[in-house]
Amino acid sequence: MATADEYAVVTNDLRKTYRTARGRQVAVDSLSLRVPVGGVHGFLGPNGSGKTTTIRMLLGLVRPDAGRMRIFGHRVPDALPEVVGRVGAIVESPKFLPTFSGRRSLTLLADAIGAPRARVDEVLTATALRERGDDAFGAYSLGMKQRLAIAATLLKEPDLLIFDEPTNGLDPAGIHEIRTTMRRLADEGRTVLVSSHILAEVEQVADTVSIVGRGRLLATGTVADVIGDRRAAVRVGVRDAGRAAQVLAAAGLTVRPDGERLLVEGEPDAGRITWLLGQQGLWVHELTPVRAGLEDVFLELTQGAALGAPPTGSPPPPAPAPPAAPSSAADPSTGGGAR
Amino acid sequence: MRLVAVELRRVVARRLITFVTIGGLLAVGLVLVAAWQSARPLTDAQIAEAERQYAWALEDWEENGEQMVADCLDAQAGESELAGEPLDFGCAEMEPQREWYVPPSSELSTALGPLLSSTATLLVFLVFVVGVTATAAEMTTGSMSTWLTFVPQRLRVLFSKVAASGVVGVPITAVLAAVLVGGAYGVHAAQGALGTMTGAVWADVGWTGLRVVVLGGVAAAVGSALGVLLKNTGVALGLVIGYLLVVEAILGNLVQPIQPFLLQTNLRAWVEGGTTYWVSECTVTDQGTQCTGTEVALGLAQGAAYLGVGAVLVLGLTALVFRRRDLA
Structure with missing residues (x-):
């Protein structure tokens, strides 16, 4: 069983509703999230699935209606002041006063947390903004704004970085840059929690993922676990596809048409497929293993959520037992955590 | 800290501070131009013209004065009957007076206190805007x-922002008030219209200035709290201006009993070290309704208490x- 100090972020039965013109809207519904210490954790879900609200609750910007949250074992938002030095976060778009230069904004933040002024130059250099540090934030491109926000999070030298949709509005070069930065930060031993609705990006960089839909956790685990055997298949190209389908189905394989080809699902043995078809004089001209991407899983799960289907995919890891008291040594979720 | x-x-570091300070200096400049006009003695030609006008008016009065008074009394009686209450058209004070035509020039000793008090509202509003926009x-x-x-x-974040705005409001108000006082002194000195500037006059101006500066700090702090509460500069300023128009200007005139609870009355009480306001008391007699105006005093302490309680209420509500x- 996983212990709490393996997690940078833990939420239990988190719930948040908003009052709207159409009544109460559930943004987050009984969300129990586990973000392991170290590595990149993708927090995935379509727009409006509760990702940003969850992040805001973790950072104390939004009050949950119910549930509990811990960051590195500290119960938040009550104990945020104790743990905030280990957390750097960008929520949605970077937000600074547009007339202030990047350097001035960072200097004020550094002074507020007692970080040395030299750190400002270090993070500006680390995010390739040193040359433009004295320009007004309002004059920055989207990519530069995003880099400045990352620079701000690095002022604290955090153990946990939370990036909410960090690539929104960026060009391909900017997206690549952010992805590389996240990977580098994780490789330095930090935990990166990145929310996104763009799966292809996260799949390339994430070690673990949690998928949410309509505020609920639908699947969580390593990328490989979440994809799992789901829809692993072999694409078969053969001249008489109809007859070949009959042959393979008769042999107990799950077959469905895929254009002019066939898709044999369930991670079948390619050699067996060739042998079965060869026995019937059906000669294979294409045999391609097809593995579902995170995006396929995401779409399948989130569409299921939209239809009200029960959660599927890898079950969430067991939740740490709730503590008797916030600082109780018996509380498995109060452990230190990161580096 | x-x-x-x-x-x-x-x-x-915010640009608006510079803009507001420049705006304040321009406004003070306009006030000083007006003060220059008031302090400037009339030229010989102007005095001669004024004397000529006065002489004509006297001549006309001697010729037609009786008829003018009679016409005035007739009009007063007719209007009083229509109104159902006795009206005073000032018929007994119609004889032309020299000072109506040849007004005395303004002197610093009498003009400085009122000048500072009347400009205080503008200065305080400017630093209030600084406070509002800083947080909004x-x-x-x-x-x-x-x-x-x-x-x-x-x-902690809220109070640090409110405190910072309050602290910034003090020097801005102080600089603008100092420029006003210094400028007024220069203007009147240049015209040779200082009057008798005794120590008591300077002390009075000093205390008024100090109260204006304190008020500036409080206004900036309250402004920054309102900026957090209402989240938008336009909304906060609109609300304040709307309140001033509807409650202070319109309702204050219509409902006299609320005068001691009006912001402007209490601001005046604080800045001027006490003020007065008028309340009409009307009684119905056999000859109609008779109204008498009563002047009521509002002390410095009352003004201070009103403003202090108001500031604490705004801060408390914002904190809650x-x-x-x-937050988004």
């Missing part, structure tokens, strides 16, 4: 959320709301 120091640097801009741009991810202690508010 560290947060207050950081907030001070943030507020001071942070709420609008979302930089408050960024700030709270670094310092997740809402009340901000502590629980969901």
Whole structure:
């Protein structure tokens, strides 16, 4: 069983509703999230699935209606002041006063947390903004704004970085840059929690993922676990596809048409497929293993959520037992955590 | 204290501070131009013309005065009957007076106190705007959320911002008030119209100036709290201007009993070290309704208490709301 100090972020039965013109809207519904210490954790879900609200609750910007949250074992938002030095976060778009230069904004933040002024130059250099540090934030491109926000999070030298949709509005070069930065930060031993609705990006960089839909956790685990055997298949190209389908189905394989080809699902043995078809004089001209991407899983799960289907995919890891008291040594979720 | 120091640097770095200070200096400049006009003695030609006008008026009065008074009394009687109450058209004071035509020039000794008091409202409103925009801009741009991810202690953050605005409001008001007093002195000195500037006069001006400066600090602090509460400069200023128009200007005239509770009355009481307001008391007699005006005094202490309680209420309400508010 996983212990709490393996997690940078833990939420239990988190719930948040908003009052709207159409009544109460559930943004987050009984969300129990586990973000392991170290590595990149993708927090995935379509727009409006509760990702940003969850992040805001973790950072104390939004009050949950119910549930509990811990960051590195500290119960938040009550104990945020104790743990905030280990957390750097960008929520949605970077937000600074547009007339202030990047350097001035960072200097004020550094002074507020007692970080040395030299750190400002270090993070500006680390995010390739040193040359433009004295320009007004309002004059920055989207990519530069995003880099400045990352620079701000690095002022604290955090153990946990939370990036909410960090690539929104960026060009391909900017997206690549952010992805590389996240990977580098994780490789330095930090935990990166990145929310996104763009799966292809996260799949390339994430070690673990949690998928949410309509505020609920639908699947969580390593990328490989979440994809799992789901829809692993072999694409078969053969001249008489109809007859070949009959042959393979008769042999107990799950077959469905895929254009002019066939898709044999369930991670079948390619050699067996060739042998079965060869026995019937059906000669294979294409045999391609097809593995579902995170995006396929995401779409399948989130569409299921939209239809009200029960959660599927890898079950969430067991939740740490709730503590008797916030600082109780018996509380498995109060452990230190990161580096 | 560290947060207050950081907030001070943030507020001071804002361009609006410069704009407001320049705007304030321009406004003070206009007031000084008006003071220059008032202090300037009439030229010989102007005096000769004024004397000529006065002489004509006297001549006309001697010729037609009786008829004019009679016409006035007739008009007064007719209007009083229509109104159902006795009206006073001032028929007994119609004889032309020399000072109506040849007014005396303004002297610093009598003009400085009223000049400072009357300009105080403008100066205080300017620093109030500084306070409002300092925090409202942070709420609008979302930089408050960024700030709270670094310092997740809402009340501490709020009070550091309010304190910083208050501290910034003091020197801005002080500089503008000092320019006004210095400028007024220069204007009157240049015209040779200082009058008798005794120590008591200077002390009175000094105390008034001090109260204006304190008021500037409080106004900036209250402004920054309102900026957090209402999250938008336009909304905050609209609300304040709307209140001044509807409650202070319109309702204040229509409903006289609320006068001691009006902001402007209490501001005057604080700045001038006490003030008065008029209340009409009407009684119905056999000859109709008779109204008499009574002058009521409002002391410095009352003004201070009113403003202090008002500031604490705004700050308290802001703290309550901000502590629980969901932030974007």
